[in-house]
Amino acid sequence: MIASAKVTSNMALPRQTRSDQLLNVVKDYEHIAVVTHDNPDPDAVSAGWAVCRLIRKSLDRQPRLIGGGDILRAENRHMMNLLQPPIELMQQFQPQERTAAILVDCGLQVAGHLLTSPNVRTVAVIDHHQTGSKPDIPFVDIRPRMAASATMTSGYLREQKLEPGERLATALLYAIRTETCGNEFRHTREDRSVILWLTRFANPEWLAAIESAPLPRGYFADLVLALQNTFLYDQSAFCLLPRAEGQEIVGEVADLLIRCEGVEQVFCGAAIADDLLCSVRTENELDSAAELVQATLHGLGFGGGHIHRAGGKVSNISKRNFAGKLEDELRERWLKACKVNRKRGTRLISRKEIVGSLTGKVL
Structure with missing residues (x-):
């Protein structure tokens, strides 16, 4: 019995996935804001949407997806109209007290996002851009080799065995395509794996409609x-x-x-x-x-x-x-x-x- 107890005490605990770590960081906050860079592109919108879905399904919270400015490109505006992502576009963000903020597709060192209120505590950064030194916050997932932030947040959903649904999957797939501009050799192994997974859920007709949006x-x-x-x-x-x-x-x-x-x-x-x-x-x-x-x-x-x-x-x-x-x-x-x-x-x-x-x- 003593030997058995010794073996048990030395057993390594299962390693937490990135999605587990993120959920543990925000689980005690009632108010959660997922914030993109200003004038968000498809990668920022879809990656933030995926994080919101992760939190809603796993923690039964209702995070807000926030972005500053406007949606610029014709294709991106068409994506917004067709897929209706739950993003709030505003010029100024006035959060409730003790709001936890998750920056998606941008970093703390970069200007151009709405996180300026003292009521907000930035607890996480999720990005595929290398914008400076690693910030001193609880959760940091910065992977410059990834084609898109959408790849990273799709991975969170897969880790938690959560399906993205048709609209979100289409948005995530479009985001990865826009970030790589069709240059297949710039996809990592994880990007390729996520693309295959998203294709199971995405609507190809919606994807084609977005990519051929009318131009003024x-x-x-x-x-x-x-x-x-x-x-x-x-x-x-x-x-x-x-x-x-x-x-x-x-x-x-x-x-x-x-x-x-x-x-x-x-x-x-x-x-x-x-x-x-x-x-x-x-x-x-x-x-x-x-x-x-x-x-x-x-x-x-x-x-x-x-x-x-x-x-x-x-x-x-x-x-x-x-x-x-x-x-x-x-x-x-x-x-x-x-x-x-x-x-x-x-x-x-x-x-x-x-x-x-x-x-x-x-x-």
């Missing part, structure tokens, strides 16, 4: 202007729009330009209201989009992301002479960050080339 006419005007304002410097592309009708054009042009043959680094920015929004894309495995955008915007604004995709923002551009000084400074910073010595760029496509192609002339 202003989008095409922005697109033409962007292509005419894109300059190539060896393997780097730089595009800056003096104005844009919609914010979605910034990321979409960056996604398009990185597909251009010979281009390995893309900076795309646009002035919208009194802000300059930018997106950075990379193809070279030795580059980091997050590091490139941070180097370009250092001292001007903020930015973050991961290896192949990143974004940033410069505020109050009306005070910075956008038409001249700021544009030149951003271009110089971008080329320096990309280690490009060439100072004179080549237009991706000029007006002369467009006219020549329409008239059938060989230029």
Whole structure:
């Protein structure tokens, strides 16, 4: 009996899953807020939705899914209308006392989320972006190798044997597809496993409808202007729009330009209201989009992301002479960050080339 008791006392306890750890951190809180970054994309929305489902089903709590700003891209707005995720978009968050906050798809070190109230205690960060040192909070799950935060939170549901349901599964699957832009080789083994699992529940007709969402006419005007304002410097592309009708054009042009043959680094920015929004894309495995955008915007604004995709923002551009000084400074910073010595760029496509192609002339 003594020997048996000794063996029992030395037996290792079962290792807690990540989802178990997260649930243990929030279980004693009556009020829970799941907070995404401002202007949330499909990854932030669906990952936060999955965390809310995990908490509702496992703890019988009713967490709130919170995001600042608005939904930008046409496809993302179509996703919102079709799938109706339970996210509350607001300009300011005024929580009840002793609210536990879970940051999803963003970190504490990054500006651009609604967590500013002293009534909120941030107890968890779930993200696939590496945005700084590990925060000193109870639960941290930061995995930069994952294609999407949606992969990580889908994993939580699988660990707890919870089915996502048709709407959430479709949102999670769409999020992973948008984060990888169809580049299959950038999926980890866990991403591929989650995609197969989500496919069992997702609605393919809804997914197709979201990906082919109708676009406003202003989008095409922005697109033409962007292509005419894109300059190539060896393997780097730089595009800056003096104005844009919609914010979605910034990321979409960056996604398009990185597909251009010979281009390995893309900076795309646009002035919208009194802000300059930018997106950075990379193809070279030795580059980091997050590091490139941070180097370009250092001292001007903020930015973050991961290896192949990143974004940033410069505020109050009306005070910075956008038409001249700021544009030149951003271009110089971008080329320096990309280690490009060439100072004179080549237009991706000029007006002369467009006219020549329409008239059938060989230029």
